[in-house]
Amino acid sequence: MAAAEQSAKRQYVNFIFFKVDPAWRRLPHDERQAGKQEFTRAIEEFTGKIIVVPYSTVGIRGDCDFLLWRITYDLELFQEQMSKALATGLGKYLTIPYSYLSMTKRSVYVDNHVHEGQESRRLKITPGRSKYIFIYPFEKTREWYLLTKAARQGMMDEHIEIGHKYPSVKLNTTYSFGLDDQEFVVAFETDQPQDFLDLVMHLREAEGSRYTKRDIPIFTCIMKSLKEALDTLGG
Template identity: 55%
Template sequence: MELDEQKAKLPRQFVNFTFYRSRPEWRLLADGDKQRCIDQFVKAVDDSRRQLLIHSYSTVGLRTNVDFMIWRIGSELEPLQEMTSRLNATEMAKYIEPIQSFLSMTKRSMYIDRDNPEHVEDRLHIIPGKSDYLFVYPFVKTREWYARTADQRQEMMDEHIRIGTKYRSVKLHTTYSFGLDDQEFVVAFETDHPADFLDLVQELRETKASSYTLRDTPMFTCRQRSMPECLAALG
């Protein structure tokens, strides 16, 4: 009961995933100039950790249009904007560009996890960065989904949830974007075992709820690395 009361007092969180790619000019710089840019950028990121939870991920070699991602979580929007302004003022900003950004918030789920009721509360407060890999994508349901009754949707989600509980190595973070961004949800899966995530997604494709998916791309495969490691991997 005491734990439930503590969770209830936690503020809802704003969540942002921003994906960056490097420009060709970056690889033409001298090594000393690159290191100076990296050091300044890393300091700007670290200066924002007092107000935000920040985790960095490398996507080098995993997609052709993105090189790294920064996952940021905070209780207010202003620190997200302040951090972005700080990053834009660095020398590194001349050589990288954001190519995708997802904004969302934590929220109590409208569906009941009958096997793990605590999972509902977990969605209000994210503690990220516990696994080597993160898989992120936007998610939009069809209008037909919302035309179904609450009981019909819960029944379909029961199947969805049962499958998810089979893959204990995969941790799901569902956040909500209604009115905040183009998608309705942002889903992020943490795991140390990418094969388990692949098998989970393939099995979920066969559920009845899956037929009500309008969009669930682009999908990003991300490997957790320190900010200096992410930038060093740019070449």
Template identity: 50%
Template sequence: MAETSAPPAERPASSYGAQPSTHGGPPVRRQIVAFSFYKILPEWKRLPADERAAHKAAFIEVFNRWNTPGEFLSLTYSTVGTRGDTDLCVWSICYSIEELNRMRAELLATPIGGYLEIPHSFLAMTKRSQYQIDREDESEGEGRGAIRPGGHKYLFVYPFWKTRPWYLLSMEERRRLMEEHIRVGLSFPRVKLNTTYSFGIDDQEFVVAFETNFPEDFLDLVQQLRETEISIYTLKDYPIFSCVRLTPEDALNRLG
């Protein structure tokens, strides 16, 4: 029997292993997190309106079919006007790289896929923080074993690298430096942080995604973080993507 393109009704826990809970609870299923940034080719904008509408509908059908509560979640964001090299972001959270691969392949197999370039794409995984973070919001409530995105209008995403000397510091010294960094973050409660890890599975070491309804708070937060002692151990923290949360329909309509 031929394999269907639809995701299976039941999915196993991540084959990459679950982290034991540090608080005596059940193991935490680690999530696969992907940010795919697409650029639409200008040739697509010159197609007849009814043909573009059919392309959008096929893309949305695949997108919606893969969204399964608690197992596979994707969100769409527009970067039209905020980046010159991308137009659309698809943020996906699931438990299997294989399923992520299949979902993205099905999106690109739709008619609009032939008109999409992918100038940026970031892959990461959730992991418990090594540092004590006294913040009871959704991004920290499970020790970063799981994230629950999408409750805010704006998303700011960037890949992140530490310098090699950072990893040679003692854990005590790293925790000391992180305390100031965390304290600054906690002073902006309207900005939600999602930190994911990419060691060995993508070029960057981390992917950080900030959600907020107040872009001015994020700007002030980043400026203050530049002034912390730990910032000297930042190797690279760009490109930065400013994204506007939209439904798939609205995000595609802003392409043309």
């Protein structure tokens, strides 16, 4: 690892998904509104310390209703923010079916592929520039890590070249080794979902895909303001 990367600050990244208890929708209207406002204040209290980008999954997935994509330099802040949010009127009716923790890290495979704003060369993520995001946890097989560096580089070169054919899709790869159950969390931002679909189909044909161990569940999410995301909950 280069000394520059060792000394540079990396970001912690969290994709946290929420599901609202149907009982919340049966509460009086004023109580629901107050709970949403209280939840919003708890999240926004950390503005400047945690980047939060909200997304809705209502009507798209049955097991979660909204996502908060959170980024910070202080891991403990994730816990502090969520502790306050879950204590609110809305938070008491929320469960967290999925939560993925990761960090930024410079990829070892991108040295031969240099272009402006390149993903995986960055230790700092600038999120929320597209309407849609597609997220999934990712793991490679053990056999992948037993290959030579040259063999892995060759397959990753093919992978990267395929990605270049879909410039409307921005990939954010973050790393979870030792932090969470998966090895990576990948988040694709785009305004053109059809381009992401075509990209994924194209990647299935790449040689490196034979070394994929896990790439589900996949979450399709629509970016909203926090108020808009909470308003999609039906209350």
